[in-house]
Each structure stands twice: as C-alpha cells, then as structure tokens.
Amino acid sequence: MPELPEVECYRTLAEARALGRPIESVHAPDGWYLKRGTDARRLEAALVGQEFLAGRRRGKLLMLDVGAAPGEPDLVLGLRFGMTGRLVVDGSAGVDRLLYSTSSEDVRYDRFGVQFGDGGTLVVRDPRRLGGVELDPDLDRLGPDALSVTLAELRHALADRVAVKARLMDQSRLAGVGNLIADEILWRAGVAPERLAADLPAASVRRLHQHLVSGLADLIERGGSHTGDLQPHRRAGGRCPRDGAGLAHATVGGRSTWWCPKHQR
Numbered sequence: 001m002p003e004l005p006e007v008e009c010y011r012t013l014a015e016a017r018a019l020g021r022p023i024e025s026v027h028a029p030d031g032w033y034l035k036r037g038t039d040a041r042r043l044e045a046a047l048v049g050q051e052f053l054a055g056r057r058r059g060k061l062l063m064l065d066v067g068a069a070p071g072e073p074d075l076v077l078g079l080r081f082g083m084t085g086r087l088v089v090d091g092s093a094g095v096d097r098l099l100y101s102t103s104s105e106d107v108r109y110d111r112f113g114v115q116f117g118d119g120g121t122l123v124v125r126d127p128r129r130l131g132g133v134e135l136d137p138d139l140d141r142l143g144p145d146a147l148s149v150t151l152a153e154l155r156h157a158l159a160d161r162v163a164v165k166a167r168l169m170d171q172s173r174l175a176g177v178g179n180l181i182a183d184e185i186l187w188r189a190g191v192a193p194e195r196l197a198a199d200l201p202a203a204s205v206r207r208l209h210q211h212l213v214s215g216l217a218d219l220i221e222r223g224g225s226h227t228g229d230l231q232p233h234r235r236a237g238g239r240c241p242r243d244g245a246g247l248a249h250a251t252v253g254g255r256s257t258w259w260c261p262k263h264q265r
C-alpha cells in the first residue's frame with residue numbers, strides 16, 4: 001500500500017513529468033473521492049488554464065502547487081492514495097507494483113485526473129477508492145514529515161505513555177509511517193513495539209530517529225515500503241533475519257505487528 005516511500009516516488013514522477021504543462025480539462029467522475037468541500041466544479045475552476053508548479057509531500061499526502069507562474073502558487077492540490085492508489089502520468093505509474101493492490105490498469109479505477117493541453121494526462125487510479133482529492137489540504141492535522149523529522153520533533157511526538165508503534169503511526173504526531181514501515185524501523189532500531197513511548201531512554205529515541213530517517217531513505221531507494229529486511233519474515237514461523245530468534249506476533253496500535261523478542265527491547 002502507498003506509504004511514504006511510494007508517495008515520494010509519485011512526487012518524483014510528478015516533478016519530472018507533470019510540471020509546466022497547461023491543464024486543459026479536469027476529470028472528476030467520483031464525487032465521493034473529492035474531500036472537504038471540494039467538488040468537480042471547484043476543481044475545474046481552480047485547475048483549468050493553470051499549471052502544476054511544484055510537487056511537495058508531507059507524510060503520505062502529495063501536494064501539487066498550482067498557478068500560472070513559477071514561485072507564485074495560487075493554490076495547492078492535495079492527493080491522498082489510501083490503500084491502493086497510484087499516480088499515473090501519461091499512462092505510466094510511479095510505482096510498478098503495490099503490495100495488496102491489483103495490478104489492474106483498468107481505467108474504471110481512475111478517480112481523478114487532468115488532461116494537459118499537449119494531450120497527456122495525470123491520473124489517480126485507485127481500485128479500493130480509499131484515497132481522495134482536495135484543494136488546499138489542511139496541514140494542521142499532520143505531524144512533521146517522517147523523512148525530515150528532527151530528533152527534537154520525534155522526542156515530542158513520543159511524549160506519551162502509549163505503545164511506541166501506535167505513536168509512530170499516528171499521522172497527527174508524525175506523518176508518513178504505516179504498519180510495515182513501523183515494524184521495519186522498530187526492528188532496525190532494536191526497540192520493542194509495545195514499549196511505552198514516553199518511557200524510552202534517550203539513547204533509544206536517538207537510535208529510533210537515526211533508523212527512521214535512514215530506513216525511509218533506504219526503502220525509497222529500493223522502491224517501496226514492502227522492500228524492508230523484516231518484510232519477508234512477517235509470517236507464522238518467521239525468524240529474525242539478524243539473530244535467528246522466532247518472531248513474536250501481536251496486535252499493537254490496532255495493527256498486526258511482528259517483532260524480534262531477542263534484540264528488540
């Protein structure tokens with residue numbers, strides 16, 4: 001599913017292929033997919049005749065600056081990808097294969113798109129329809145981006161007596177970490193997912209911060225959130241690829257969680 005690394009790939013795709021192309025028309029056939037008061041008419045009024053000026057990202061939210069002149073965006077188009085959404089520009093996707101997603105190229109799943117004056121398109125294709133599109137997305141509800149979070153910001157995000165994994169996945173505290181990435185980062189950092197966040201020693205928070213930033217960069221480089229070292233072992237009978245201990249499994253923060261009871265403390 002699209003987590004931070006996938007959305008970063010979509011951002012790269014949008015930056016490389018979608019900027020500076022005048023928008024000729026808007027395709028928004030699914031009213032349910034338009035969020036927070038955004039509707040097809042508003043989208044058309046906001047986008048037609050304009051260009052995408054830049055692609056930015058906060059967590060799993062992709063933001064395309066929209067305007068007529070570089071450096072002066074008039075508004076921001078926010079795209080969320082839910083469980084199965086992909087960004088497709090001129091027919092090619094930013095990520096070839098998504099875990100849990102159908103590989104379908106069926107245009108029935110096109111929830112939103114624009115056509116450029118040159119005939120090309122930018123489309124959000126989302127079989128399960130859990131993503132969404134909105135104008136000027138509200139960033140107040142999103143914590144700092146997990147790829148660029150500072151140690152102080154992470155410390156602040158973890159200042160509660162709640163399972164550390166639950167806090168890492170709370171998008172209002174830290175934006176971009178989903179279930180697979182949380183397990184991978186905690187495994188890399190040697191921190192048990194059920195540890196209370198506020199009780200973590202300073203050294204563990206530092207280690208978590210280091211592995212969060214480097215681990216995310218690693219997963220972006222490898223091409224997605226499902227490419228982690230722990231990922232193939234997250235199953236019954238799975239063993240820790242670092243020390244061979246049998247992995248533990250429980251529901252933490254409402255999500256299926258795998259960890260190594262030997263080196264994660």
Ligand SMILES: [Zn+2]
Pocket residue numbers: 240241242243244245260261262263264
């Ligand atoms: Zn281990």
